[in-house]
Amino acid sequence: MFSADTLLPLLRQTWGFDAFLPSQAEAIDAIVAGRDTLVVMPTGGGKSLTYQLPALALPGTAIVVSPLLALMKDQVDALTHAGVSAATLNSTTSAESRAQIVRRYETGELKLLYVSPEGLATGRLQDVLRLGRVSFIAVDEAHCISQWGHEYRSDYRNLALMRDLFPDAAMHAFTATATPRVREDIALSLRMADPVRVVGSFHRPNLTYRAVQRTNLTQQLQELIARHPGDAGIVYAIRRKDVEEIAAALAKVGVRALPYHAGMTPEVRQRHQEAFSSEAIDVIVATIAFGMGIDRSNVRFVAHAGLPRSIENYQQEAGRAGRDRLPAECVLFHSAQDLIAWRNILGELVGEVGQAAERRLQEVQRFAVNLACRHRYLVEYFGEPFAASESGCSACDVCLGECTESPDSATLAKKLLSAVVRVEQRFGAHYVADVLRGAKREKIEQFGHDRLSTFGLMKEFESHDIVSWLDQLLGQGFLDRGPMNTLVLTREGWHALRGERPVRLSVPRGKPARRTKAGRGGSGADVAAPGSATHAIDDTVSAALFDALRLWRRETARLEKVAPFVVFSDAVLMGLIARRPLTLQALRACPGIGDRRLELYGDALLGIFRALPPEARGGVEALPDPRHVTPPPEAASAGGAGPSEGDAGVNDGGMNDAGVSDAGVNDARVASATLQTAFAAFDLGCSISDVMVMTTRARSTVERYFHDWVEDRRPTSASPWLEERELARVETAIQLVGRDRLKPLHEHLALEEPLDYAMIRLALRVIDARKKVAAAA
Structure with a gap:
């Protein structure tokens, strides 16, 4: 009888680790016991290992349902490099490769076989799967099953047929984000029998969250990228047009950035995706179509150039930063125009589905404008209690004191709400801001709004500040959207206008510290910004060694035609730098060095460390136990x-x-x-x-x-x-x-x-x- 504890030697042998991450052991115990299992772990929590390790131990082949071809390839590459027999059958598999894979499956050689939900709908693939022995079925990205999820895909709804094909095989579902309602829908759709539910913590303490009013987006993105020189980042935008414009603007100022969206040809998309995965470029600018198929672990920042579609979307998209559990930064740049853009896109949704989409939009807007700890907001949204010190999480702009409450919140709110009423609740945020600033506009004069008592009442403020406060009043429920995105007061808004409700409005204060290249190995005078991955290797030798290892990794990956992170993650490289092994035995003891990787890369790595000057090598090995x-x-x-x-x-x-x-x-x-x-x-x-x-x-x-x-x-x-x-x-x-x-x-x-x-x-x-x-x- 297997258990997580009995599989620890196999974990060490294959992946080079001696212990499980939180919740992994619980999930593995349920899977090897043959129980149906629903596993919800945040990105970076190690959920893939919870089915990959049992697949090695159990007789037969695990069938893994995965939504994107790129994700399948990266995972199969990584497993192969760890010495695991794995393959994928999909629409891009050649006839010759397909025949070889089917033979390996029939003979039981394969331990994991990756397939797509669309492929499973065909009788041809079903006939192939009947030829072998199935150990269990693993459904990755399982939130796609639920119509209440944020990435619903109809083909996923048909996966229950696997129950009929393999009635004796346990069914396991895995997702990084799912509300309690979505979890129930997943279990019902897959016809799970009393499944073991393993829900990891949604708290990602290595991520620093910020929400910033969007003003000059190119400049704001430049400042963010400057805090992470040479690091990888993803910028998400709402529309394809935005993606193209942002990528072009960043390239113009010298950032190695490419666009990615569904309007491109498959060949161009693939080329841009591979450029990002292979570290040929630093930044990819994308719609939400990008990311679910990317397994790159060392993304140091994720920026949203507009509001995401929902909190679920944000948690998953932002969660693509820091998957190696090293520090990373997530910044949400938002504006009142984002809701208008999304409502235009989602305008065809009606009934309960349309109402649910609107609720999700309002929820994510509240997240962006509220003066509450952003870690707490996200964690509690998914039904998990959040414990933090009195000073907060120390990893978001609110708790770091970068945005503080205005002492004049009540007065500001009355001026803002009064202006909305004075223009008869018939105009949007930017028009109201122009009235309050006393702007000389023909439209304002045409309606006689230049004669209102509120005209020019807030002329000392910038337009984006006023719009930001109106967004905050929307997010806090004092304002609502009327027809044509006009602003109207809610019942709570009328109470606030009369001073009967407390209002909290934030004002920005300061900017995050900038980390320059010199901060990685120079004088140490530079300040490491939250989310900087290289802050921990700030001595000259370690920084130079990290660069050397990354260059070796990139060239090795190029020769093997895999992504660099398939060879080693940044976290493993940092562990190697800490130990600087000089013998195969010492290298074998390093975390992340399994038997197969030792065989593949041992001599090359030892060559790098042995080339160090005597005073810089083997420092850790000389320390006492x-x-x-x-x-x-x-x-x-x-x-x-x-x-x-x-x-x-x-x-x-x-x-x-x-x-x-x-x-x-x-x-x-x-x-x-x-x-x-x-x-x-x-x-x-x-x-x-x-x-x-x-x-x-x-x-x-x-x-x-x-x-x-x-x-x-x-x-x-x-x-x-x-x-x-x-x-x-x-x-x-x-x-x-x-x-x-x-x-x-x-x-x-x-x-x-x-x-x-x-x-x-x-x-x-x-x-x-x-x-x-x-x-x-």
């Missing part, structure tokens, strides 16, 4: 990584005083860019010494990061930091001296072999987790 080092005195003090001697630091109940799981308590601290890098490194299995090099922080600081990571992730395995015998030593010590205080435990363990405070805390957490699992069983 962190598991057997007694921490300095400050590490065991209240301000260090270890707790005070009177606090064992583990809450057996796992709940705080409010009855909320502690798993999200550290989310606010995770928002720190350095801490984000540390968390990503620990997720990969890096040691404390590794992270010291990656973050250039002292041991006591990194041990504190490790403590925060343990409390946030709640690992059920101590590997690779502790061996089972060391866990057994801690359990024995607990029986002898108790666990109320760490100091007696530390001193008792030191009688045989020292174990530092960080590792003792990890052991306590793992021991507690195992007890809970045993009790539940």
Whole structure:
């Protein structure tokens, strides 16, 4: 009988990792047990692994339904590079390749076979699938099944026929975004039998969210791109015309950018997509048609040049940034005109579907204009409680203090609402702004609005400021849209006009810090902007080594005709830089280096590291093993990584005083860019010494990061930091001296072999987790 724990050696062998990300083990346990499973994990949460690993272990071939050909190719390439037998059958497969794939499927050689929903509708593919043994069926991007989802595709509704073809095969659905209603629709449509529902956290602490009034878009995008020199980014626009104009404007100012939309020929789209995937260009400007088929993990920023269609769309599109769990930035540039554009596009939708589309638009507008923590807004929208410190998430413009509440909100609101009433609620936001600014326009004079008491009442403000405040009043429900996108007061708006309702209006304050190229390896005087991936390698040697590894990766990918991220992710490269291995054994121990990649790239990587000057190579390997080092005195003090001697630091109940799981308590601290890098490194299995090099922080600081990571992730395995015998030593010590205080435990363990405070805390957490699992069983 398989379980997630028993598959850990296979995980290490194939992908080079020693532990699972949050929720992965739960999903894998359900899949290998043969239960129908509905898995909802945010982009970057590792949901693909939850079906790929069981597919290796179980007899037969897993059938994976995937919506886009590019996504299938990237995933099959990545699996092949990991030594996994995988293939895809789709409309582009040649007759010769198709015959070979079918033979491999019949003989059971294939462990994963990727197909499209359209292909499954044909009897020809169904006949092929009957020839082999199916281990289970995995439906990727499963939100496409639901008519309530944001990317509904009718072909997905027919996937239930797989139940009839393979009644004994379990059905598993995977998506990065789904509201509770969409989840239920997925389960019903696939005829799932009492499915296990695994819903990961929608909180993406490595992302910094910003929502900004759109003014000079080209300049605003330039400022964003300047914060991420040499990094990859995606810019989303509403219309094809916008895509072309934005891409041309960026290219004119020297940005390597290309457009992507459905109006292009398939050949041009493919060429532009490959240019982005292969790192030939830095920025792709696209409609929402782009992205679902892109598996590139090192996108450092995502910008929306207008409001997305819904919160679900935004969560998935913005979530394409930072999929490697390193810091990234998401900026939403918005305007009142966006709602008009979307209503024109969606105008044909009627009835309940049209009403649902309108509700989604209003919801995303509220997200853009509200003065609320943006992480909290997104997380709670999907029905998940959000825990943050009193200072907020520290990873959005609201909590970072970049937009603050105007002290004159009530007065501003009365002037704005009064102007709407004075023009008889017959005009839009820009006209109202012109009246308030006292603009000399023929239309204003024609209607006599230049004689109103509100004419010129706000002439000291810019037009975009006034429009922004009107957008905020719309988002907060004080205004609504009338015919032809006119502004009308709601009941709450009339109350606010009379001063009977509190109103909060934001004003922008300051801009995010800019990070220049020199900040990656220069004097260190530059400020790293939130979302910068290279902030953690700011010494000259590491920065140069990162560039060298990326160049080697790009050339290797070019020769193998795959995307660079298929070879290695940025996160794995940073782990290699931290350790700088000089032997195959040391390289094999690095996170992300499985057996097949070691065979493919081991000699080349060692050649790069061995070429370093002696003073720059093998720095981490020379450090002592962190598991057997007694921490300095400050590490065991209240301000260090270890707790005070009177606090064992583990809450057996796992709940705080409010009855909320502690798993999200550290989310606010995770928002720190350095801490984000540390968390990503620990997720990969890096040691404390590794992270010291990656973050250039002292041991006591990194041990504190490790403590925060343990409390946030709640690992059920101590590997690779502790061996089972060391866990057994801690359990024995607990029986002898108790666990109320760490100091007696530390001193008792030191009688045989020292174990530092960080590792003792990890052991306590793992021991507690195992007890809970045993009790539940």
